[in-house]
Amino acid sequence: MRLVTFDAGRVGRLEDDLVIELDCGSTREFFERGSAVPETGERLPLDGVRLRAPIVPKKFFHTAGNFAVHHEELQKVNWSHPVHKGIVFFQNVDSIIGPEDDIVYPEGLTKELDYELELAVIIGKTGKWFGPDEAVDYIAGYTVFNDITARDIQRREMQSGVFSFSKGIDTFCPIGPWIVTADEIPDAQKLNMELRVNGEVRQSGNTDNMVLSIPHLVAHHSPQGYSAGDIITTGTISGVAAVQPNPFDFYLKPGDTVEAEIAGVGTLRNHVVPWSAAHDKPFVGTLYTD
Numbered sequence: 001m002r003l004v005t006f007d008a009g010r011v012g013r014l015e016d017d018l019v020i021e022l023d024c025g026s027t028r029e030f031f032e033r034g035s036a037v038p039e040t041g042e043r044l045p046l047d048g049v050r051l052r053a054p055i056v057p058k059k060f061f062h063t064a065g066n067f068a069v070h071h072e073e074l075q076k077v078n079w080s081h082p083v084h085k086g087i088v089f090f091q092n093v094d095s096i097i098g099p100e101d102d103i104v105y106p107e108g109l110t111k112e113l114d115y116e117l118e119l120a121v122i123i124g125k126t127g128k129w130f131g132p133d134e135a136v137d138y139i140a141g142y143t144v145f146n147d148i149t150a151r152d153i154q155r156r157e158m159q160s161g162v163f164s165f166s167k168g169i170d171t172f173c174p175i176g177p178w179i180v181t182a183d184e185i186p187d188a189q190k191l192n193m194e195l196r197v198n199g200e201v202r203q204s205g206n207t208d209n210m211v212l213s214i215p216h217l218v219a220h221h222s223p224q225g226y227s228a229g230d231i232i233t234t235g236t237i238s239g240v241a242a243v244q245p246n247p248f249d250f251y252l253k254p255g256d257t258v259e260a261e262i263a264g265v266g267t268l269r270n271h272v273v274p275w276s277a278a279h280d281k282p283f284v285g286t287l288y289t290d
Contacts, residue, residue, distance in 0.1 A: 002184075006019060006051050019043070020042075028057065031122070031125065059226070059230045060093050061224070062232075066235030089162065092164075094170070097173065104274075108284075111251075113272070115149075115258055117261075119262055120145040121142060123139070124228060125228050128223060130222050134219070138218060139182050141179045142265050143177075147173075149167050149172070151251075177268055190207065191263050191264055192262070193205050195259065196258070198256055199259075203238065205238055214234065
C-alpha cells in the first residue's frame, strides 16, 4: 500500500493513479489505529490532488555515518571530531516539507548547501526495549528522505562533536512522496538509491552497504521509546558535495531541482529557491563563519 497525505491534510491510499480517501485525520493516526481505518468513499485522480509530506512524526530519529562507503568519504572532511558509525540525533519536525515543495536557500546563513539521500523507516506501533529479532514487527513502512545540510554550519557545530542546527533549518527536511508499507518491500536491504541534481547523478548506492542493518538500527534506539508514526533514518550513501575535490561545484544553489529516488519506494522531487522567493521581508540572521 502507498499512503499519501494530500491537499489540506487529507489521507488516502494510492491504487494506480487513483487516490482513495481514508477516514482519519493523519497518517500518524492511521498507524495509531493499527491501520484499521475505513474508506470515506471519495476517489480522486492523483493528478488532481496536491501531495503533502506523507507524515509528521512525534519523534524523528536521525542516523549518520551508517553507509560504509560514505563513512570512508567522511574521513576526507576536516571535521574536528569523527562521525562515529550509526550515531543518532533528533531532527526538527517543523522543518519537514513534502514532494514538489521548495527548499529555501537562506543565503544570509549558509554558503554550502548539501544533499543527502536517505531511506526513512516508519515505526508502526508504540514500543521500547526490544531486540533486532523483534524490530521487524515495529516497521510499518518506508519513505524517501533528503537530508539537506548547511556544511559550513555543521563544520562549526562539529567543534563540539555534535550537529543539529545545520540540518534542522526551515525546509531542510524533505520527505515523501508517500509511505510504502513494509509488505510491499520484499527486502529493504537491497534497494538501489540515486540522487540527481538537474538530471545529473550525484549519489548512487544501495541499502546493502549499511553498517548497521535496519532491524539493528530500530532496535538500538528502542530504549528511547517509539510512538506509532515515528521516523528513523538510515544515513546517506556516497557522493555528497562536501567530499568532492571542489565542493562548490556541487553545492546546491537557487534554481536547482533535486530528485531523490529509492527503488520500490519512490522519487522525491524538490526545487531550491532563494530566500526572496519564499519571504516578503529581508533575511535577518548571521552567517556562520569559522
